[in-house]
Amino acid sequence: MIKIPGTTKARRRRGLTLLEVSAALGILVLVIGGLAQLVAQTGESVRARGAAERLREITKASQQYIDAYAPQLLQHPTIMADQPLVIPIGRTNGASLPPNGPTATLPSVQGAGMLYRDFIDNNPYGHSHALVVRKIDPVLPNQKARIEGMIVSQGGAAIPDRSIGTVATLAGAQGGFIMQVPVAGFTTNDIVGTRGGWRAQASNWTAGSVSPQPGHVMSVVGVNDSTLNSPYLARIDVGDPEQNTMRVALAMGGNAITNAPALCAGGATAAGCVGTTGTVELGPNIHVNGEVAAGGNITAVGTGNFGNGVYAPIYYDRTNNTYYMQPAGLTNLNTLRTQSFSLDTRVSGTYNKSAVFGGNGTNNQYRLGDLLPRYVLQEGYAASSGAPNVYKPLCGAGGEAKIILHPRADSWAFQANLNITVTDDGVSTSPATTIVRRQYMASDLGTYWRVNLTGTDHAEAWEAMAMTYCYYP
Structure with missing residues (x-):
């Protein structure tokens, strides 16, 4: 049997290395997974x-x-x-x-x-x-x-x-x-x-x-x-009157109050100017140290007493005992009752007359027309045979257009007849009388008059002065 030295030991070493690598890889996977999750x-x-x-x-x-x-x-x-x-x-x-x-x-x-x-x-x-x-x-x-x-x-x-x-x-x-x-x-x-x-x-x-x-x-x-419920004033209606109620004096610091349809004051004294396009309602008294300017009417149930003059188109000055009317204005008088009435009146435009009651306890009525001029001069014209038309003036209500004619230049032609008397003693003459009749006439043709010269024939062009006026009966 042949033995190879170190073979078993090497194999054991290889096995351990694989286990180590596997463990390391497993740990690495766990770390990476945890890291990804983290x-x-x-x-x-x-x-x-x-x-x-x-x-x-x-x-x-x-x-x-x-x-x-x-x-x-x-x-x-x-x-x-x-x-x-x-x-x-x-x-x-x-x-x-x-x-x-x-x-x-x-x-x-x-x-x-x-x-x-x-x-x-x-x-x-x-x-x-x-x-x-x-x-x-x-x-x-x-x-x-x-x-x-x-x-x-x-x-x-x-x-x-x-x-x-x-x-x-x-x-x-x-x-x-x-x-x-x-x-x-x-x-x-x-x-x-x-x-x-x-x-x-x-x-x-x-x-x-x-x-x-x-x-x-x-x-x-x-x-x-x-x-x-803050201490500040609510700008709109919040359903609670207390939130829209001012509890201290209002100081505007020189600023204006604009777009106010009505300013209603309950105090007895108001100084300065209250201006509004709507209604101003004040308490029992109004104390004004400056001017009061009204673009419309001022209606007083009682008496208005003013220390100085009141400037208006129509007003009465108690100091001068004079009643003033603005000449260019329109004056409507229904009934005027005074103890004394001294009137120097100038009328420009249209007037409606009613009656003026006399004083001293009487009720005698005088028409305003009796106190005003009835003949109001209008225009003057030079009428001639070449331009005989004179236009009527435009009179006010109740007025009648009138005209006055006056000769300015005239001429006529005639042949005198002598009275000749023949007698046994001879022929005698006496002065002859020549009658010349001339008359200026104005014919009414609606909106104008036409001036004519009638009577004895005229020799040359004639001229006449025509004055127009309005008559108020």
Whole structure:
């Protein structure tokens, strides 16, 4: 038998080497697998943390939005009808602008300035967010309705159940979620708060296309009574008169109050100027140290006493005992009763006359026409045989157009006849009498007169002065 030295020992060594390599490879596989799992867990943890941070950021901005716009939200028709209302959060890509809100007075959260200008609504899972708000009715008699909201993530990829609780926990006590495979006692309609701190029904926070879905996170926001009962004056009607009541003097600091349909004051003294296009209602007395300018009528039930003059188109100056009328204005007098009436009146335009009652206890009536000139001169014309037409003046109501003619240039031609007497003593003559008859006439032809010269024939062109006037009977 031939023995080969070292063969068995070498084989044993080879076997040990194979075992060592196999063990090393197994350990390496385990290390690589664990490392891959660790990397995956680390990546998921980073995504979860990023989603939580974005949810916290949006929750804070939404809280500020509700605090600022709670009165407007309570007045929105959808909220008043006890229905949820969707408020957009912000833009979802860098090329778009912040979205509009439901109304002009309710912008989006980013549009209201609660989020920075370059904000993009997107988390590591590709989710965008929406704020759903609704009214919470008071429970106790002294409480008021308030606004609560829910941040709802939507779209993108579903967050794994093993990570969704972490996202909600990192978001804080307000965070919540819906699992894809709920645990016992829960359904996909249940929103579960962080560590079971709160619970809500997804159907109560569904509005239009926005609805809490499994694999997504939520966050609750709200406003309490302290927000509505703040020491600041509410800008709109919030259903509580106290919130719209000013308890201190209003100092505008040199600024104007504009677009006020009515300023109603209850004090006894008001200094300065109150200007409005609507109605100004004041208490029993009005004390004005400056001027009062009225574009319309001033109606007084009692007597108006003024220390100095009152400037108006028509006014009476008690100091000078004079009644003034603006010549270019329109004066309507129904009844004027005075103890003495000294009138120097100039009338320009149209007047409607009624009656002036005499003083000294009598009721004698005098027409205003008796106090005004009846013949009002208008225009003068030079009428001639070549231009005989004279146009009538336009008189006021009740006036009659009249004309006066006066010769200016005239001529006539005639042949004188001599009286010749023949007697035995001879022939004698006596002066002859020539009769010349001339008459200017104005024929009424509607809108004008035509002047004619009648009588003895004229030798050359004639001229006449024509004066027109209006007669008021």
